[in-house]
Amino acid sequence: AQKVTQAQTEISVVEKEDVTLDCVYETRDTTYYLFWYKQPPSGELVFLIRRNSFDEQNEISGRYSWNFQKSTSSFNFTITASQVVDSAVYFCALRTSSGSARQLTFGSGTQLTVLP
Amino acid sequence: DTGVSQDPRHKITKRGQNVTFRCDPISEHNRLYWYRQTLGQGPEFLTYFQNEAQLEKSRLLSDRFSAERPKGSFSTLEIQRTEQGDSAMYLCASSPGQSNTEAFFGQGTRLTVV
Numbered sequence: 261a262q263k264v265t266q267a268q269t270e271i272s273v274v275e276k277e278d279v280t281l282d283c284v285y286e287t288r289d290t291t292y293y294l295f296w297y298k299q300p301p302s303g304e305l306v307f308l309i310r311r312n313s314f315d316e317q318n319e320i321s322g323r324y325s326w327n328f329q330k331s332t333s334s335f336n337f338t339i340t341a342s343q344v345v346d347s348a349v350y351f352c353a354l355r356t357s358s359g360s361a362r363q364l365t366f367g368s369g370t371q372l373t374v375l376p
Numbered sequence: 377d378t379g380v381s382q383d384p385r386h387k388i389t390k391r392g393q394n395v396t397f398r399c400d401p402i403s404e405h406n407r408l409y410w411y412r413q414t415l416g417q418g419p420e421f422l423t424y425f426q427n428e429a430q431l432e433k434s435r436l437l438s439d440r441f442s443a444e445r446p447k448g449s450f451s452t453l454e455i456q457r458t459e460q461g462d463s464a465m466y467l468c469a470s471s472p473g474q475s476n477t478e479a480f481f482g483q484g485t486r487l488t489v490v
Binding site: 362 | 407409411416417418419420421424426431432434465467469477478479480481482483484486
């Protein structure tokens with residue numbers, strides 16, 4: 261069975277601070293995909309990044325960066341110089357290559373509040 | 377806007393009534409998914425279509441729930457004899473045919489059963 265754990269329920273930072281959102285996953289599959297989605301108050305889940313299990317290179321996109329470590333089964337997300345517009349719920353998700361291969365397994369999300 | 381579209385955005389219904397939601401996926405996407413999200417939780421998978429074929433259904437999808445995608449384009453999710461526990465956000469997503477692509481989500485339909 262697959263599982264995604266986001267231990268941080270809520271995080272509050274002041275604008276311009278850096279913040280890291282943690283994600284730990286469990287799967288027995290060797291081929292899988294990891295995702296991060298952002299859910300603003302409007303409700304729509306906005307895709308941020310996809311990573312496959314064979315690519316452990318960290319990625320940076322503007323103020324966003326992702327640290328994928330298979331050794332610790334973690335896929336953490338860092339926002340540098342946070343802004344008020346970053347306030348949202350962030351979800352980490354996992355999709356494997358076997359079993360119910362089409363569905364995403366989501367964590368419970370981290371509510372990020374960036375204060376001005 | 378050519379994103380995933382869901383209708384209605386909000387629905388309030390009395391317990392015991394039937395409700396139907398509609399999802400229009402991105403036009404070239406042949407995969408369509410329904411998820412349910414309750415307050416403070418991540419979305420949970422309900423069902424998946426490839427074109428018009430419903431290929432997967434979660435245990436969460438009780439016999440009061442039915443989903444269709446008759447022509448492989450839009451999809452409907454019907455809940456019969458609604459219960460208060462059905463109150464949630466119902467999210468639809470679509471993706472292209474490749475297995476490693478991301479799913480694109482609509483804004484959801486928020487159902488409140490009173």
